[in-house]
Amino acid sequence: MMRVTFPSTRSFSGFNAPGRVECDVLGLEVVEGAIPGDLDGTFFRVGPDPQWPPLHGDDIPLNGDGMACAFRFKDGRVDFKSRYIETQKFMAERAAGRALFGVYRNPYTDDASVQGLSRGTANTNLVWHAGKLLALKEDSRPVVLDPHTLATLDDSYDFGGQLNSPTFTAHPKIDPVTGDMFGFGYEAKGEATPDIAFYVIGADGKVSSESWFAAPYPSMVHDFGVTREHVVFAISPLVADLELLKKGGPHFTWDSSKDVYVGVFPRPDIGNNGVRDIRWFRAPTCFSSHVMNAYTDRGPGGEILVHFDTPAGDMVVFPFFPSKNGERFDQTRAVPYMERWTFDLSNPGDAFQRRKLAPFEAEFPRVDDRYLMGKHRHAWASSIHDGATKGITGGSVSGKNFNALAHFDLATGVTTQYYAGDGCGIQEPTFIPRPGSSEEGDGYVVALVNHLAEARNDLILLDARDFKKGPVARVRLPLRLRNGLHGNWVAAADLEG
């Protein structure tokens, strides 16, 4: 007899109890406003949703199997579909009827029967590029999904034999002008190595540039920035250690004794030395993970200024990665604020400037991707309304309950919040352009609202540049989608084309 019981820990209970529901719901109920009739496309999002109870008693929320969701918008109607991504890990464990893979990103804790299989969960992002829907997790290669059925087509995609790195980021950047995708793999020479393989992949899916460099130390490199002229890698000290892995320990620990390093190099696709000209900037320790956008500008004296917008906190945001030096997790010091980091390439020093963009907590920053890599005016993020801590046990990966979305107007400096409501949380905002308009920020922000007590979600659409109006439309889901990670909108014309 095999009894299936999940632990009653924070990763597996409350709003974060495993969902495990693969379903189709046609015509979700519209309970407020109306879905704009000209929206024709799909909002894809993905998140961790464990298939089986963990092998070793408990687990961190980042380690669940990827559950892909598609919200198909057409003629004022929204159809919903959810499917598990059939990774090598998922299929081996499905056949066994139990977990076989152990601790997050620690192959030394796996059942011997799964040696050599990909440990990837494909649970972090769904990105459309070169006619393929890529399900991404930074510890492994992309998984290709059918965008209409969400069926898994390739469980370890190497771009036709062109990807030498065993890993690929969940946050590639697509150049809105050329259609090229910029991406990288870190720990690219094996577990806990400092090596990063950097790629440019053309709009035809062919790798046009591959180059390797080493970070000052091995650490989580979750995201990066690309401007029209430069590439930016921020290295924060959430470090990886092979000896700790061999002892069955966590993949990452927080090492506040180390400085932050930021590598800036010219884009190799515009005729130069690329990573061979990398310059490392340095600052006292802090934690930065996501990147809102980056752009290259010229100062009043012609200085070359690279701006890099990132949520940053004084210590790591994840309470489940222990400190290397016995420091206690401090939620106040871990609070991420949106910051602008500016690197003056005309100045020979290694210092850079940091300034806050808003006085409240914010993470999961996004822009209108048609303006990515250039100077952006509008941006959105998950945030906490007026510092409210009500419903703090909402169970996002940081343990926080984001209960508001923020709109940043960087031209006026005004930030506006949309509060999701008492007893609610809200997931990452994703921008949807208004059909027929190319103006920056003209369109909608789509996000899932978590009704914590009811254990159910709504999908809301807000006017992206006017949060004060309230939702343009609210769609009621008859089920609970636990906190996901990232999503993207793909217009029907792109999916068909």
Ligand SMILES: [Fe+2]
């Ligand atoms: Fe992310």
